[in-house]
Amino acid sequence: MLHRIRVPQIGPGRPRKKPDSLAADKAYSNGPCRTYLRRRAIRHTIPENPDSQAARLRKGSQAGRPPGFDEEQYKKRNTGEQAINWLSTPGL
Structure with a gap:
């Protein structure tokens, strides 16, 4: 899934294929x-699995x-995820 990331370009040009950072x-x-994120130099915020x-x-x-x-x-990731869920709720 990570290799399919496309970051919208503001103005003309192709979309970027590398985000500035990723929270998961x-x-x-x-x-x-x-390893994939490090190799592509993408900063990431991912909690460590117990x-x-x-x-x-x-x-x-x-x-x-x-x-x-x-x-x-990571807290910002949760806020963004909740907003997307709220916007995608049918009937709003």
Whole structure:
């Protein structure tokens, strides 16, 4: 799904294929998604899945650093998602 992203262009020109940043829920907190976003230099705010966190802690120092997480940015994701759900509700 991530490779289908198109960011609308203001004015003439093709749509961009790379957003400035991405906020997603825990379902996208896996290695392949995070690697894809890093490779394309897309900043992302994705909470770490508890299973992934436990596995990382079990591995100790060999597991690497925990992924960064910006709570304020994540709160904005929730607000945007609720607005889209409200606008797409039939009968409004």
